[in-house]
Amino acid sequence: MTAPTRQYQIRDLLLQLAPTEGYTVSPIESVRWLRSNRPLDSTPVLYEPGIVFVCQGRKRGFIGDRTLVYDARHYLVVAVPVPFTMETDASEEAPLLAAYLRLDPALAAEVALAIDYSGIAREDTLPGPAAPLGLEASPMDDRIEGSLLRFLEAMVDPVETAVLGPALLRELYFRVLCGAQGATLRSVLGERGHLGRIALALKRIHADYAERLDVSRLAREAGLGLAAFHAHFKAVTQTTPMQYLKSTRLHRARLLMLHKGMTAAAAADRVGYESASQFSREFRRLFGRTPQVEVARLKASFAIPEQDDEAFVSSH
Template sequence: MTTSSPTVTEQMAALLERLTPHEGYNITGLADVRFLRSNRPLLRTPVLYEPGIVIVVQGRKRGYFGQDVYLYDAQHYLMVSVPVPFTMETDASESEPMMAIYIRLDFTLAADMMLELAKFGQTTATPPRSMMSSPMDETMRHSVLRFLQVMAEPRDAEILGPAMLREIYYRVLMGAQGAVLRSTLTLQGQFGKVAKALRKLHAEYDSHLDVSALAKEASMSLPSFYSHFRTVTDTSPIQYLKSMRLHQARLLMLRNNLTASAASRQVGYESVSQFSREFKRLFGLTPLSEVERMRKHFSMPAPVTASAFISSH
């Protein structure tokens, strides 16, 4: 009796099973790559992803952004081009955990790749988007499998990992949503202006928000800035800042053992009671209860290198 060979997806799942000893985020040999594991379903919860690529190998995630639903599972991967707050839910169980690869976007690598592609006429005027879900075609699937095979061996990961990561970027930029992504990363037009303002907002999130200064940074009038900011982020500058501060405060309490009072001050709140009310409104639990829940169920180690963006992870 012959037994069938494992599929590419099954091989990827077996490799990630080894590479995700902890539920939550697992650090890897590459600074911008983490492996994610979840052993339980997660109802809709607020998240703030920094720009990056999420490749789900087993299980399923759904992201809700504005009126759109973004599916990312073994057949689709998610690309986030600017940091936007949205809600997300996960299908997972102990017997079939959700396992994924999270790659923080390296803008320099992406720009270099786009310059190379431009030599072959790969330019586009496609409208940019904040998020996009793309089909996981066979070419991409095999590239991801080779990437995981390399990452499973520490020496291979150090020597070959960066080249394999470059291959992943190439597949993404040439994939079904590649034209949209290439257009997005050029940061042209109103989208690019808002992206520039977002970078300033993330750098100065703990100070007083001056929307006029942000509009000036974006070279827009105030009404135009409000309108385009909402188009890109699906929220207002004030609500965006509030979400960013609360996500950062949660990480500070989780990773640095700060009290709610200390964390609220560090992210720019003047009132601890206001912070606690808004925290519970966003996450559904008090700061203490939410941090206890995260510590019990979800590993959230700090990234190997600092990021220019605040995020929920």
């Protein structure tokens, strides 16, 4: 089967799985489908760890001086939650269609361990001394595309979803973990190297973002000296620990206003701001709009899916 044929089949399956605009949940908790009939202008986002397959349309991410493109020929792997800016291409005639796999840590770790024991993860496939970015777009290869097609074919049938879905999801994880970003993901899952240590600090920030966090403590918990911690944190996230904490609080507050109906003042207090006016200033600086205007814009664009309170901030 040729690559264009597979792409058409994948597109047609996602049209079935995502029949209406917005996010559609699947019977597998960590998987959801996206359909958007309109483009999304430049928007600051903070993706939770996962894998994004855009099967029609295009997304562009801007982080530092880099541009990441993920479309029918490129998939995105988010090893750790990293703030960046995103825009999308979509229309009524050619809606953006995507499958999003929120990383299942237990499943990913199980598959990664099996890969390591098998000897697939040779030394030359492991990350070097310099920590890679926490997210990266990679070319879609035939094996990953074939696994994605088989997974989607099963997901349109309730019986196949129940019987085959988990095994086919495991196969898809295996393909990604053996692919271009597999070594990066395995470093995070195994808490190895500088990326794995920074991932620990990010988990702490996301767990305790509303509290007063001390950078020296984060560095100690990551097993790094303060200078090394700052350097590796910046290499992975393209920002400083305190800037990252501020971004996390603001993204979380945006979700609370969008999905919980909180006022700006209430959301500011919930995420750890002592001053509502400071919150409003920093919110506008990050998002370019007041809280009220930004929330109204997102409601009109289906930009952010519903999330559990404990989930990482997400804006796929």
